[in-house]
Amino acid sequence: MPSLLGRKFPGMIARPMAPFYISGLVILYGVNSFANTLAATDEYKNDPRNPANKNQSAH
Template sequence: MSFLGLRKWPTPFLKPMWPFMTAAAIVTYGVAQIQAKAIRSPEYANDPRNPYAAQLAKEAHH
Protein backbone atom coordinates (compact mmCIF):
# COMPACT_ATOMS: atom_id res chain seq x y z
CA MET A 1 0.00 0.00 0.00
CA SER A 2 1.31 3.45 -0.81
CA PHE A 3 0.96 6.50 1.36
CA LEU A 4 0.44 9.72 -0.64
CA GLY A 5 1.98 8.06 -3.68
CA LEU A 6 5.25 7.18 -1.94
CA ARG A 7 6.59 3.66 -2.33
CA LYS A 8 8.03 1.59 0.44
CA TRP A 9 11.47 1.69 -1.24
CA PRO A 10 12.03 5.03 -2.99
CA THR A 11 14.04 5.25 -6.22
CA PRO A 12 17.60 6.55 -6.00
CA PHE A 13 17.88 10.31 -6.46
CA LEU A 14 20.90 10.65 -8.73
CA LYS A 15 20.08 8.01 -11.28
CA PRO A 16 16.98 9.68 -12.79
CA MET A 17 18.05 13.25 -12.02
CA TRP A 18 21.58 13.42 -13.51
CA PRO A 19 20.51 15.03 -16.83
CA PHE A 20 18.70 17.82 -14.99
CA MET A 21 21.59 18.45 -12.60
CA THR A 22 24.05 18.54 -15.49
CA ALA A 23 21.86 20.97 -17.42
CA ALA A 24 21.48 23.17 -14.34
CA ALA A 25 25.25 23.31 -13.89
CA ILE A 26 25.80 24.23 -17.56
CA VAL A 27 23.12 26.94 -17.47
CA THR A 28 24.48 28.37 -14.19
CA TYR A 29 28.00 28.54 -15.65
CA GLY A 30 26.70 30.19 -18.83
CA VAL A 31 24.71 32.81 -16.97
CA ALA A 32 27.70 33.62 -14.74
CA GLN A 33 29.90 34.11 -17.80
CA ILE A 34 27.33 36.38 -19.47
CA GLN A 35 26.99 38.42 -16.28
CA ALA A 36 30.76 38.80 -15.96
CA LYS A 37 30.99 40.09 -19.53
CA ALA A 38 27.97 42.36 -19.11
CA ILE A 39 29.28 44.23 -16.05
CA ARG A 40 32.51 44.98 -17.91
CA SER A 41 30.81 46.25 -21.07
CA PRO A 42 31.37 49.97 -21.77
CA GLU A 43 27.66 50.67 -21.55
CA TYR A 44 27.42 49.54 -17.91
CA ALA A 45 30.98 49.96 -16.63
CA ASN A 46 30.40 53.63 -15.74
CA ASP A 47 26.83 53.19 -14.53
CA PRO A 48 26.61 54.17 -10.82
CA ARG A 49 24.16 51.31 -10.21
CA ASN A 50 26.85 48.79 -11.16
CA PRO A 51 28.15 47.30 -7.89
CA TYR A 52 31.56 46.69 -9.52
CA ALA A 53 31.96 50.23 -10.89
CA ALA A 54 34.60 51.23 -8.32
CA GLN A 55 36.58 48.05 -8.90
CA LEU A 56 36.40 48.52 -12.68
CA ALA A 57 37.56 52.12 -12.33
CA LYS A 58 40.63 50.97 -10.35
CA GLU A 59 41.44 48.34 -13.00
CA ALA A 60 41.10 50.91 -15.79
CA HIS A 61 43.78 53.16 -14.23
CA HIS A 62 46.44 50.44 -14.19
Protein backbone atom coordinates (compact mmCIF):
# COMPACT_ATOMS: atom_id res chain seq x y z
CA MET A 1 0.00 0.00 0.00
CA PRO A 2 1.55 3.35 -0.98
CA SER A 3 1.90 6.11 1.54
CA LEU A 4 -0.66 8.93 1.41
CA LEU A 5 2.09 11.54 1.58
CA GLY A 6 4.11 10.10 -1.27
CA ARG A 7 7.63 8.81 -1.25
CA LYS A 8 9.97 9.79 1.56
CA PHE A 9 13.17 11.46 0.42
CA PRO A 10 16.08 11.71 2.82
CA GLY A 11 17.15 15.26 3.33
CA MET A 12 17.84 17.87 5.92
CA ILE A 13 15.04 20.27 6.78
CA ALA A 14 16.05 22.11 9.95
CA ARG A 15 19.65 22.98 9.05
CA PRO A 16 18.99 24.75 5.71
CA MET A 17 15.96 26.52 7.19
CA ALA A 18 17.79 27.70 10.33
CA PRO A 19 18.50 31.24 9.02
CA PHE A 20 14.79 31.71 8.28
CA TYR A 21 13.79 30.45 11.73
CA ILE A 22 16.32 32.73 13.41
CA SER A 23 15.35 35.78 11.37
CA GLY A 24 11.67 35.11 12.10
CA LEU A 25 12.38 35.05 15.82
CA VAL A 26 14.41 38.27 15.59
CA ILE A 27 11.62 40.01 13.69
CA LEU A 28 8.96 38.80 16.15
CA TYR A 29 11.09 40.01 19.06
CA GLY A 30 11.55 43.40 17.40
CA VAL A 31 7.85 43.82 16.64
CA ASN A 32 6.94 42.83 20.20
CA SER A 33 9.46 45.28 21.67
CA PHE A 34 8.20 48.07 19.41
CA ALA A 35 4.56 47.36 20.33
CA ASN A 36 5.39 47.41 24.04
CA THR A 37 7.27 50.68 23.60
CA LEU A 38 4.35 52.26 21.76
CA ALA A 39 1.86 51.00 24.36
CA ALA A 40 3.89 52.70 27.09
CA THR A 41 3.80 56.16 25.48
CA ASP A 42 1.83 58.96 27.11
CA GLU A 43 -0.80 58.92 24.36
CA TYR A 44 -1.79 55.27 24.89
CA LYS A 45 -0.75 54.67 28.49
CA ASN A 46 -4.24 55.27 29.91
CA ASP A 47 -6.21 53.85 26.98
CA PRO A 48 -8.68 51.21 28.23
CA ARG A 49 -7.78 49.00 25.24
CA ASN A 50 -4.15 48.86 26.36
CA PRO A 51 -3.41 45.28 27.52
CA ALA A 52 -0.57 46.54 29.72
CA ASN A 53 -3.04 48.62 31.74
CA LYS A 54 -3.66 46.67 34.95
CA ASN A 55 -6.49 48.92 36.24
CA GLN A 56 -9.16 47.99 33.74
CA SER A 57 -12.70 48.44 34.95
CA ALA A 58 -15.32 45.77 34.42
CA HIS A 59 -17.73 46.39 31.53
